[in-house]
Amino acid sequence: MLKKPILFTPGPTPIPPEVSLAEATPMIHHRTPEFSRIIYELKDDLKHLFQTQEGEVYTFSSSGTGAMEACVANLLTKKDKALVILGGKFAERWVELCEAYGVKTATVDVKYGEAVEPAAVEEALKKNKDIKVVFATQCETSTGVLHDIESIAKVVKKYSALLVVDAITGVGVHPLLMDAWGVDVAVTGSQKGCMIPPGLALLAVRPTAWEAIEKADLPRYYWDLRKMRDTLKKDTTPFTPAISLVRALKVAVDMIKKEGLENVWQRHAHMAHATREAVKALGLELYAQRPCNILTAVKAPKGLDVEAFLKRLKNEYGIWFAEGQEEMKGKIFRIAHVGYMNDFDILTAVSAVERGLYEAGYPVEIGKGVATAQKCLLKGEIPKEAKKKPVPAPL
Amino acid sequence: MLKKPILFTPGPTPIPPEVSLAEATPMIHHRTPEFSRIIYELKDDLKHLFQTQEGEVYTFSSSGTGAMEACVANLLTKKDKALVILGGKFAERWVELCEAYGVKTATVDVKYGEAVEPAAVEEALKKNKDIKVVFATQCETSTGVLHDIESIAKVVKKYSALLVVDAITGVGVHPLLMDAWGVDVAVTGSQKGCMIPPGLALLAVRPTAWEAIEKADLPRYYWDLRKMRDTLKKDTTPFTPAISLVRALKVAVDMIKKEGLENVWQRHAHMAHATREAVKALGLELYAQRPCNILTAVKAPKGLDVEAFLKRLKNEYGIWFAEGQEEMKGKIFRIAHVGYMNDFDILTAVSAVERGLYEAGYPVEIGKGVATAQKCLLKGEIPKEAKKKPVPAPL
Numbered sequence: 075m076l077k078k079p080i081l082f083t084p085g086p087t088p089i090p091p092e093v094s095l096a097e098a099t100p101m102i103h104h105r106t107p108e109f110s111r112i113i114y115e116l117k118d119d120l121k122h123l124f125q126t127q128e129g130e131v132y133t134f135s136s137s138g139t140g141a142m143e144a145c146v147a148n149l150l151t152k153k154d155k156a157l158v159i160l161g162g163k164f165a166e167r168w169v170e171l172c173e174a175y176g177v178k179t180a181t182v183d184v185k186y187g188e189a190v191e192p193a194a195v196e197e198a199l200k201k202n203k204d205i206k207v208v209f210a211t212q213c214e215t216s217t218g219v220l221h222d223i224e225s226i227a228k229v230v231k232k233y234s235a236l237l238v239v240d241a242i243t244g245v246g247v248h249p250l251l252m253d254a255w256g257v258d259v260a261v262t263g264s265q266k267g268c269m270i271p272p273g274l275a276l277l278a279v280r281p282t283a284w285e286a287i288e289k290a291d292l293p294r295y296y297w298d299l300r301k302m303r304d305t306l307k308k309d310t311t312p313f314t315p316a317i318s319l320v321r322a323l324k325v326a327v328d329m330i331k332k333e334g335l336e337n338v339w340q341r342h343a344h345m346a347h348a349t350r351e352a353v354k355a356l357g358l359e360l361y362a363q364r365p366c367n368i369l370t371a372v373k374a375p376k377g378l379d380v381e382a383f384l385k386r387l388k389n390e391y392g393i394w395f396a397e398g399q400e401e402m403k404g405k406i407f408r409i410a411h412v413g414y415m416n417d418f419d420i421l422t423a424v425s426a427v428e429r430g431l432y433e434a435g436y437p438v439e440i441g442k443g444v445a446t447a448q449k450c451l452l453k454g455e456i457p458k459e460a461k462k463k464p465v466p467a468p469l
Numbered sequence: 470m471l472k473k474p475i476l477f478t479p480g481p482t483p484i485p486p487e488v489s490l491a492e493a494t495p496m497i498h499h500r501t502p503e504f505s506r507i508i509y510e511l512k513d514d515l516k517h518l519f520q521t522q523e524g525e526v527y528t529f530s531s532s533g534t535g536a537m538e539a540c541v542a543n544l545l546t547k548k549d550k551a552l553v554i555l556g557g558k559f560a561e562r563w564v565e566l567c568e569a570y571g572v573k574t575a576t577v578d579v580k581y582g583e584a585v586e587p588a589a590v591e592e593a594l595k596k597n598k599d600i601k602v603v604f605a606t607q608c609e610t611s612t613g614v615l616h617d618i619e620s621i622a623k624v625v626k627k628y629s630a631l632l633v634v635d636a637i638t639g640v641g642v643h644p645l646l647m648d649a650w651g652v653d654v655a656v657t658g659s660q661k662g663c664m665i666p667p668g669l670a671l672l673a674v675r676p677t678a679w680e681a682i683e684k685a686d687l688p689r690y691y692w693d694l695r696k697m698r699d700t701l702k703k704d705t706t707p708f709t710p711a712i713s714l715v716r717a718l719k720v721a722v723d724m725i726k727k728e729g730l731e732n733v734w735q736r737h738a739h740m741a742h743a744t745r746e747a748v749k750a751l752g753l754e755l756y757a758q759r760p761c762n763i764l765t766a767v768k769a770p771k772g773l774d775v776e777a778f779l780k781r782l783k784n785e786y787g788i789w790f791a792e793g794q795e796e797m798k799g800k801i802f803r804i805a806h807v808g809y810m811n812d813f814d815i816l817t818a819v820s821a822v823e824r825g826l827y828e829a830g831y832p833v834e835i836g837k838g839v840a841t842a843q844k845c846l847l848k849g850e851i852p853k854e855a856k857k858k859p860v861p862a863p864l
Contacts, residue, residue: 075736076728076736076809078485078809078811078813078814090473098493391811416471416472417470417820418473418475418817419473421816422816425816425846426813428847441839441841444836445835445837445839447839448820448836448839449836452823452824453835
């Protein structure tokens with residue numbers, strides 16, 4: 075087959091041509107009114123993405139992990155203790171980051187593939203009275219699970235801890251209402267719902283977090299949010315920004331605004347639902363108990379060589395799915411449906427799964443997956459729980 | 470739905486990103502060794518496309534119609550008579566061109582949607598002993614019919630006429646073996662099987678046509694093939710060429726060579742077959758009796774407002790099909806599957822047809838079209854008549 079590569083991976087994700095063109099326009103210098111204008115215009119756009127009027131959003135030239143590190147470095151002192159809600163490889167990163175800075179952690183253990191029970195968070199906070207920060211993950215990309223941040227926030231608010239959310243694959247996909255829910259700090263990366271290449275990380279801070287930021291005593295320089303705050307006020311950045319990516323981000327958020335953030339959320343719910351139904355129709359099982367809309371993690375059927383299956387789809391058909399990470403390697407594969415994607419992409423993904431399974435000798439009823447996806451897509455079906463439409467704040 | 474426009478139109482067709490990037494590289498001047506090198510390298514590539522070792526291929530900065538005009542202006546004298554094989558809007562253009570130059574024509578009349586019987590061509594040639602040139606069309610894009618050029622050539626060879634083929638949508642899609650079949654002149658445009666934007670026309674001339682070219686007395690300047698011949702020998706062009714398009718063409722033909730011309734032909738046969746089967750599974754009828762692999766012309770079901778149907782697909786979903794031209798307007802729609810297209814694109818096209826019909830209130834079994842297409846695509850089905858694999862000449 076003629077290969078036209080499509081990334082069904084949970085970041086990087088397909089780039090809209092408008093965004094690629096913006097990236098390719100002639101370079102400008104960043105210490106100029108022209109670039110400051112972009113920084114200025116992006117402020118409200120990014121606050122809208124995180125659904126915060128009270129907060130500010132800071133843009134780091136880094137991967138999403140960089141912004142996670144900034145959370146740790148800016149919110150804690152050497153004597154503080156953090157609570158990490160586990161459940162996957164990305165949640166575990168919060169523990170690793172705390173350990174790197176010598177910060178003690180308690181954890182809420184969650185089985186891979188499951189979402190945390192808010193009651194378990196409450197129990198942990200009751201047991202550990204000295205928790206300064208709760209680190210949570212909205213979408214656990216390694217397992218495809220969506221944690222209920224709204225409910226977690228309700229619990230955390232009862233205690234004197236701050237809630238920090240890794241929403242790296244959540245922003246622009248799932249509702250994350252920072253002000254309404256009381257999320258103090260949240261982060262995302264540029265190569266997910268934001269539809270641009272990797273290289274930028276966004277960190278949103280509500281005023282509730284500033285006392286801790288001022289008091290923090292961990293080493294910080296590049297990640298120092300005080301520098302970010304002071305320079306953003308002047309519509310600039312402390313260090314050289316990734317100019318082309320910032321310009322690309324402006325184009326991408328303009329696209330999101332044009333589509334409407336609520337519609338973007340609904341679109342992801344709709345695509346995820348169709349993917350899940352199609353995969354189930356093929357006799358496969360979902361890995362996540364409470365699946366997110368970023369990706370569908372699928373349990374590998376018995377006897378399927380997942381690595382060979384994915385390699386074949388990539389090499390023969392240009393279809394990139396993600397495999398399982400570490401312990402999950404060989405046991406699951408992950409179909410991402412995030413960012414610049416529509417119904418026809420879902421059909422392509424499902425068609426590729428059918429094709430790959432068929433060619434691997436797995437007994438599959440050819441056409442059943444695509445027909446099921448088509449039915450869900452065409453009837454505009456979305457899962458019940460996604461119908462509750464949170465209203466985004468006005469821009 | 471998030472719109473990601475896809476052109477299922479019979480030119481322009483989707484552009485490979487590699488081609489777009491080549492087009493966007495910094496401009497170079499054309500009276501330079503750098504540009505001459507491209508012209509030089511393209512010579513063999515283009516001869517391969519037309520399957521001629523004996524001939525040469527000339528590149529005009531024009532639409533395909535320009536190259537058709539060049540055929541008329543270069544091959545005939547005021548006293549000559551031409552025979553035109555009709556059957557659609559593009560075949561009729563040969564008559565219009567002859568009339569514009571004051572050249573008398575006889576015609577072989579063919580009903581829209583049908584292919585010419587080679588016997589009818591023979592009959593016309595017997596009746597009109599003074600035919601100098603026979604103008605034929607390989608793929609009649611307006612009706613989706615494939616004419617049997619090989620058989621037509623066999624007939625024409627028995628008479629002293631030249632055979633000129635409009636292969637504008639044929640080259641790079643259907644076998645056209647100029648040397649083996651004895652086609653004297655053939656033309657194509659750049660925005661079809663060549664996968665680049667419109668703006669170039671290719672005109673292939675076998676040595677058999679040069680006597681007529683030398684004797685022709687119709688007015689010609691831009692289209693003068695003698696100028697083209699003399700400059701091509703020096704790896705240059707008589708007038709300023711469309712530099713970025715020529716560079717894009719080099720990249721595109723390299724892609725075709727890499728895939729293999731036979732594989733390109735087979736891919737189109739495979740995609741066309743799946744589209745036809747899917748459309749029939751939805752209860753629709755094909756318009757062409759002998760369908761080409763460029764596009765599938767579909768009879769509009771009773772009561773369907775074709776214009777509204779196509780407009781909705783375009784505006785809501787970014788899917789561009791073509792409507793019928795003139796007399797066929799409102800009666801058919803055309804799904805092109807030509808150029809930079811693969812199996813997943815066919816699923817998208819079929820899904821869009823299902824969707825559009827369903828939303829127009831036409832009784833359609835949702836999922837039947839995509840499932841049928843998937844079955845054909847996955848099993849690598851190609852129609853019987855396409856299995857006869859003509860071997861392309863070596864490069």
